[in-house]
Amino acid sequence: MPVRIALDAMGGDQGPDVLVAGAVQAVNARNDLEVTLIGDEERLRTALRAHSAANQDRLRIVHASQVVDMDESPFEALRRKKDSSVAVAFRLQKQGEVEASVSAGNSGATMAAAIGALGRLKKISRPGIAGIFPTLKGPVVMMDVGANVDCRPLHLFQFGIMAAAFSQVIFASQRPRIGLLSIGEEGGKGNVLVKKSHELFSKSNLNYIGNVEGRDTFQGDVDVIVCDGFVGNVCLKLSEGLAEAVLSMLREEILKDFKAKLGYVLAKDAFGRFRKRVDYAEYGGAPLLGLNGTGIVCHGRSNATAIKNAINVAAELVSANINEHIQRLLDDVDSVLAAAASGEDA
């Protein structure tokens, strides 16, 4: 059985050509994949014509007449645009025509469309977005990175479980080390939310290593970092901004003297390898976890490689049955969940 993925072929900053190119790369790379491109049929047909006909039998187009813009309010946009590409994608998924959906469009709208169509996974209070950060060792998964800005301890606890399941499935961590993002390593340090979440994690049988600090994020000594969606989103964007600023400043300094410019030419391959190593495109996108189904949001600026990789991750999550993993981990902590849900603060 092939894995069938829907791609919102209109969302994002780059336009359909890049998204379609990513889908073409994806089906060329994997034989067991079918991709449904969703968007303006004529526009997508034109985009497809730029590619060889090989494997195009595993690409199909489903028309959608509308697009949710990047800066639209998610809920209002979905209410007004019933035929938007992202809404159609998750509707197809609900109908069982595809097993997962990928979008590089408005991530709030993608999450809202996904929850609306698929619903939440059993025992999950709030689905969230898992972000993937490159580190000195391997990638680390941070959750939530933007879906839930005001959280309770139970939510953070569930983020940890979902991100751990993701880390197991995609990065083959045997027993993912889970850290709670805080401002000191001792369990007593942090804000009220973090202190109470620490108690939940400590009671569980998860591989919880305690608080981690911002500077630990990039060391690679933890597989999963748990935080609320406000803090996670700030971290995600701060990291992006800082990495760009570091390279800009370095470039400015290099351009100041001739010797350094020559040196840069010699070291260019190394810079290229470095860029590849930190490139978000390598990881493809950020999975929406906690849905009764599978969804991935990609960076609005995603190039074709990022889209290809995101489709591939979506297929992996479907094949590995990520949601069964999550459910199993949840079953293991039933007593903690029950205690947390009954507590007034959780």
Added chain:
Amino acid sequence: MPVRIALDAMGGDQGPDVLVAGAVQAVNARNDLEVTLIGDEERLRTALRAHSAANQDRLRIVHASQVVDMDESPFEALRRKKDSSVAVAFRLQKQGEVEASVSAGNSGATMAAAIGALGRLKKISRPGIAGIFPTLKGPVVMMDVGANVDCRPLHLFQFGIMAAAFSQVIFASQRPRIGLLSIGEEGGKGNVLVKKSHELFSKSNLNYIGNVEGRDTFQGDVDVIVCDGFVGNVCLKLSEGLAEAVLSMLREEILKDFKAKLGYVLAKDAFGRFRKRVDYAEYGGAPLLGLNGTGIVCHGRSNATAIKNAINVAAELVSANINEHIQRLLDDVDSVLAAAASGEDA
């Protein structure tokens, strides 16, 4: 009149020799400065012997028999260690023997000792720590970066005012642009705390530019970034960790091939200039704002240059009368403060 600064000469990871060296550099660089070194008298006398006697008449030693360790609980440590170097520093300041204190030790204990001895500035609910970040243009001040982990809107509003006064005094920003750290640029985006803080800033006559995102931090298009101490501390440590990780990864890639290694040798000066540009030591330390007095905390790893610069910033803050600036800005927003204080959420 010389400016008199107390230096906690025992705090930090580097030991008294480095701290004393910083103090020596400071008095050598400025004629109008007197520094009181606080700590084990014999130890400090030994450290001073390594330096030329010139200008040593502007250095004096005040003995303190105890030290607060980096990982001690601030309040407990201060209760037990009445004669710790940091406590003695702020006690001297309270007695009017110095005008400001600088410590590279336990920042929580420094803040607690400062509040205990000096008290808060009129109309300020919570003093905080202002962090200074290098950006593509000039430095940006982020507040709070760790003193207050659970905040109300009124606190964030006051952080903005204090950081703006600091930016005026130290970075000569005429009318500092104040941004509120959030996860979207529209005023409606963010968590509950940020949304309510946005309303306060919008009502004021401050140069409030609205929400800024993590990625804006390093662009240099804003002078002050306001956030709670949890988020700010995560940002501070994440930035430190990421900058180090970026350089480590780049070095790893450069060491992989000979040509790149040669290139690196040629570009070494540029790398050095870059390091200097992002070096926290250039800014010296993080001011404690909102005190009825002046204090600075330095990074535990501070080298002598960082200490020298921190002493210098402390002297500038005293000369410029930072607290009068803050008070003036507070007076200008009296009606907003009053409305916020009477509101149930503020």
